[in-house]
Amino acid sequence: MNEPCTSLAAGTVREAALAARSAADRLATTTGAQRDAALTAVAARLTDRVPDVLAANEKDLAAARAGGLPDAVLDRLTLGAAQIEALAAMVRDLADRPDPLGEVTHGAVMPSGLEVRQIRTPIGVVGMIYEGRPNVTVDAGVLCLKSGNAALLRGSSTARHTNAALIDAMREGIAGAGLPPDALQAVPGTTHASVHELMSLTGLVDVLIPRGGRELIRTTVRESAVPVIETGVGNCHVYVDEHADLDMALSILLNAKTQRPSVCNAAESLLVHAAVAPAFLPRALAALAGRNVTVHGDRRVRAYDPAVVAATDEDWGREYLSLDIAAAVVDSMEAAVNHIRLHGSGHTEAIVTDSQAAARRFVAALDTAVVAVNASTRLADGAELGLGTELGISTQKLHARGPMGLTALTTTKYVLTGDGHIRGASPAMPGLSCDVLEGPDPGAR
Amino acid sequence: MNEPCTSLAAGTVREAALAARSAADRLATTTGAQRDAALTAVAARLTDRVPDVLAANEKDLAAARAGGLPDAVLDRLTLGAAQIEALAAMVRDLADRPDPLGEVTHGAVMPSGLEVRQIRTPIGVVGMIYEGRPNVTVDAGVLCLKSGNAALLRGSSTARHTNAALIDAMREGIAGAGLPPDALQAVPGTTHASVHELMSLTGLVDVLIPRGGRELIRTTVRESAVPVIETGVGNCHVYVDEHADLDMALSILLNAKTQRPSVCNAAESLLVHAAVAPAFLPRALAALAGRNVTVHGDRRVRAYDPAVVAATDEDWGREYLSLDIAAAVVDSMEAAVNHIRLHGSGHTEAIVTDSQAAARRFVAALDTAVVAVNASTRLADGAELGLGTELGISTQKLHARGPMGLTALTTTKYVLTGDGHIRGASPAMPGLSCDVLEGPDPGAR
Numbered sequence: 001m002n003e004p005c006t007s008l009a010a011g012t013v014r015e016a017a018l019a020a021r022s023a024a025d026r027l028a029t030t031t032g033a034q035r036d037a038a039l040t041a042v043a044a045r046l047t048d049r050v051p052d053v054l055a056a057n058e059k060d061l062a063a064a065r066a067g068g069l070p071d072a073v074l075d076r077l078t079l080g081a082a083q084i085e086a087l088a089a090m091v092r093d094l095a096d097r098p099d100p101l102g103e104v105t106h107g108a109v110m111p112s113g114l115e116v117r118q119i120r121t122p123i124g125v126v127g128m129i130y131e132g133r134p135n136v137t138v139d140a141g142v143l144c145l146k147s148g149n150a151a152l153l154r155g156s157s158t159a160r161h162t163n164a165a166l167i168d169a170m171r172e173g174i175a176g177a178g179l180p181p182d183a184l185q186a187v188p189g190t191t192h193a194s195v196h197e198l199m200s201l202t203g204l205v206d207v208l209i210p211r212g213g214r215e216l217i218r219t220t221v222r223e224s225a226v227p228v229i230e231t232g233v234g235n236c237h238v239y240v241d242e243h244a245d246l247d248m249a250l251s252i253l254l255n256a257k258t259q260r261p262s263v264c265n266a267a268e269s270l271l272v273h274a275a276v277a278p279a280f281l282p283r284a285l286a287a288l289a290g291r292n293v294t295v296h297g298d299r300r301v302r303a304y305d306p307a308v309v310a311a312t313d314e315d316w317g318r319e320y321l322s323l324d325i326a327a328a329v330v331d332s333m334e335a336a337v338n339h340i341r342l343h344g345s346g347h348t349e350a351i352v353t354d355s356q357a358a359a360r361r362f363v364a365a366l367d368t369a370v371v372a373v374n375a376s377t378r379l380a381d382g383a384e385l386g387l388g389t390e391l392g393i394s395t396q397k398l399h400a401r402g403p404m405g406l407t408a409l410t411t412t413k414y415v416l417t418g419d420g421h422i423r424g425a426s427p428a429m430p431g432l433s434c435d436v437l438e439g440p441d442p443g444a445r
Numbered sequence: 446m447n448e449p450c451t452s453l454a455a456g457t458v459r460e461a462a463l464a465a466r467s468a469a470d471r472l473a474t475t476t477g478a479q480r481d482a483a484l485t486a487v488a489a490r491l492t493d494r495v496p497d498v499l500a501a502n503e504k505d506l507a508a509a510r511a512g513g514l515p516d517a518v519l520d521r522l523t524l525g526a527a528q529i530e531a532l533a534a535m536v537r538d539l540a541d542r543p544d545p546l547g548e549v550t551h552g553a554v555m556p557s558g559l560e561v562r563q564i565r566t567p568i569g570v571v572g573m574i575y576e577g578r579p580n581v582t583v584d585a586g587v588l589c590l591k592s593g594n595a596a597l598l599r600g601s602s603t604a605r606h607t608n609a610a611l612i613d614a615m616r617e618g619i620a621g622a623g624l625p626p627d628a629l630q631a632v633p634g635t636t637h638a639s640v641h642e643l644m645s646l647t648g649l650v651d652v653l654i655p656r657g658g659r660e661l662i663r664t665t666v667r668e669s670a671v672p673v674i675e676t677g678v679g680n681c682h683v684y685v686d687e688h689a690d691l692d693m694a695l696s697i698l699l700n701a702k703t704q705r706p707s708v709c710n711a712a713e714s715l716l717v718h719a720a721v722a723p724a725f726l727p728r729a730l731a732a733l734a735g736r737n738v739t740v741h742g743d744r745r746v747r748a749y750d751p752a753v754v755a756a757t758d759e760d761w762g763r764e765y766l767s768l769d770i771a772a773a774v775v776d777s778m779e780a781a782v783n784h785i786r787l788h789g790s791g792h793t794e795a796i797v798t799d800s801q802a803a804a805r806r807f808v809a810a811l812d813t814a815v816v817a818v819n820a821s822t823r824l825a826d827g828a829e830l831g832l833g834t835e836l837g838i839s840t841q842k843l844h845a846r847g848p849m850g851l852t853a854l855t856t857t858k859y860v861l862t863g864d865g866h867i868r869g870a871s872p873a874m875p876g877l878s879c880d881v882l883e884g885p886d887p888g889a890r
Binding site for chain 2: 024025028029108110114116118121123124202206207221222225227228229245248251252255256259260341359361363364365367368369370371372373374375376378379380381384385386396397398399401402403411412413414415416417418419420421422423424
């Protein structure tokens with residue numbers, strides 16, 4: 001473990017965070033053109049350093065093989081030259097996109113003449129904890145750079161040499177473009193203690209984004225003192241209303257379940273209104289069977305097909321991520337809404353209906369990041385919605401909800417401009433100020 | 446403690462949160478007119494119940510006196526009939542304001558014809574932990590009601606009878622207007638265990654907002670698994686640049702420090718550029734002394750006036766909330782920025798300068814919720830900025846930053862409307878989807 005690899009041995013987590021803070025301060029005053037030039041340089045270095053990255057990847061693969069890790073892990077770990085070139089192309093594409101910073105999100109001139117602007121700024125230092133493939137290292141790093149944030153990356157220990165080689169290449173690009181390389185760092189250490197230290201650095205680290213399985217996300221949410229952006233566990237439902245066009249319902253169901261079953265916006269549950277169950281379920285069950293989908297149904301669904309497996313209570317809350325789907329017949333739209341409230345994960349829920357009234361009620365009643373009316377749950381995706389490169393799908397309610405574009409990596413700053421404006425010189429706008437909420441001023445008596 | 450007072454004895458924290466969740470589901474489908482009618486009814490009940498609230502307040506005051514609590518606590522605890530009437534008037538005013546819900550914050554039609562709308566919705570269940578005066582009980586409750594959220598209120602135990610009486614009155618108003626009274630509940634129990642249970646209820650409670658001293662806020666941030674909106678500790682600086690109009694600088698300094706010293710947007714530190722220190726500091730120190738302000742200065746400030754107290758390292762980070770100010774001379778704007786980066790709390794920083802270049806650099810360099818150019822830090826206030834009734838001033842970066850209006854109590858929901866739209870039928874917009882970030886689909890092989 002004593003390779004001369006800077007990203008593998010860089011002092012304490014706190015030292016890395018302090019260096020990131022300083023780099024973030026520098027990034028905050030860069031122009032979009034400077035950050036785009038750094039992205040272009042990063043893309044060039046990734047291309048130059050393909051052999052080094054492949055060698056590092058081979059080292060990780062050898063260790064994983066020696067450790068007897070399963071083929072699926074080896075497969076996720078493997079990074080080929082073509083994939084690295086594809087990552088470099090993505091980085092060049094990102095450089096061409098509009099700068100998310102500087103947008104005036106609110107502006108007004110107050111009656112006193114005070115000018116008020118709320119402008120989009122970087123968050124600062126973003127910590128990323130992920131289990132996934134090494135390509136997340138590049139994705140996360142360049143999304144942060146584009147949005148003016150310093151990144152502290154903590155990937156899987158099985159991918160550490162690969163990640164370190166990717167980070168070194170990106171740091172060289174950043175430094176070559178005249179920006180501080182500490183804008184992009186691996187979190188030092190490979191133990192859980194270092195992750196816990198990262199979670200405790202309030203004031204130095206502004207946000208943590210866990211990407212990975214349910215357990216990683218839960219642990220981070222539970223243990224982090226640093227604010228967390230929670231990305232999505234999905235238990236998406238397709239509800240076929242009594243007023244549904246059944247051809248449309250079938251097309252949406254098959255797309256939502258089978259077009260890509262392993263992702264969070266795939267459908268995991270089907271609810272069918274009792275009035276259309278006799279017409280819809282025989283066709284739907286046959287079509288699902290034809291695509292090798294195992295249906296876990298309630299008693300009323302099973303009545304249509306003996307091949308349907310009996311659903312247990314657990315099935316209603318499962319995120320299968322496979323060719324399985326839970327299915328139930330419901331007696332009303334309200335029953336469907338109640339089922340989803342009980343079992344949904346707040347990700348994406350779809351209704352198929354031709355009734356305006358039903359669609360309005362379904363949309364209003366469900367507290368979820370995305371509601372799809374006569375559209376597949378699979379469309380809940382940043383690229384599909386025109387948000388540009390996606391950071392993930394947030395199922396939390398604060399800051400960002402649903403598919404997250406680059407703006408999820410920004411915050412805002414109020415800028416007040418006057419010519420000597422002071423408080424009390426002119427009456428405030430109607431409304432209760434913080435002062436009133438806190439009651440009379442003890443210091444004023 | 447066995448009074449027949451529903452708000453004091455309402456089962457477990459989890460039961461209260463479940464009831465709040467159910468009430469929130471109901472509130473989510475109300476119209477603005479229904480919520481405003483409930484606010485009007487709440488105002489009427491507060492007026493009707495003045496004698497009950499005063500009796501409850503007398504009970505709390507008697508217990509506080511018997512417990513030997515200091516006069517300042519008794520003073521904060523005391524609620525008079527005029528204050529209750531003022532609260533009722535505030536509630537009626539809130540009913541007249543625009544509904545924060547339903548706003549379309551983003552909308553587009555994709556090339557496929559899929560309609561995309563992002564609409565403003567309630568957060569759901571809001572927990573409020575506060576130490577302050579009993580009036581916060583009403584403020585927090587009605588702001589949540591206006592924005593369609595259910596509220597779980599946990600006030601100071603010294604104010605529990607008063608808070609319970611206020612909550613009972615408000616619940617009667619809500620129920621009388623046909624909305625669920627459990628939209629507004631006291632958190633059961635008076636022990637720390639009940640607060641900890643509240644902090645653990647992820648999935649049931651959507652956000653916690655602590656209002657009070659630094660220690661309350663820190664503890665909540667550190668220990669809560671539920672997301673927290675952090676409200677402001679302020680160490681606001683006034684920086685007098687070398688290009689400042691010194692009359693303006695003096696007016697802003699005096700306003701920022703002395704107009705209301707006990708609040709978070711009062712100035713706690715003064716930084717003066719060395720080039721104008723000889724002209725500015727003698728005037729400023731005399732004027733501050735004339736308003737009974739104690740100046741804690743560095744060596745260079747003390748050279749102007751022997752009455753200046755020697756600042757210790759701690760003074761640079763203090764939130765005095767009193768007629769005290771730390772003061773230092775700096776050799777450049779960069780030195781001022783570095784001082785603020787080191788000691789600031791990310792609340793509000795002011796620069797007084799006639800230089801466009803200096804103002805631009807100051808605004809860009811500081812990572813803070815509010816920057817004031819030639820304006821008092823005291824103007825960092827929701828009512829002053831036209832945001833309506835203020836919830837507090839957020840010094841965190843996610844969700845809401847700076848003065849928070851009602852929209853801070855909202856989240857958004859994406860609504861996708863199609864006529865059978867599915868994924869893969871037409872090419873997505875440019876950009877990297879979640880699918881690509883996660884790599885190829887193992888389920889697809």
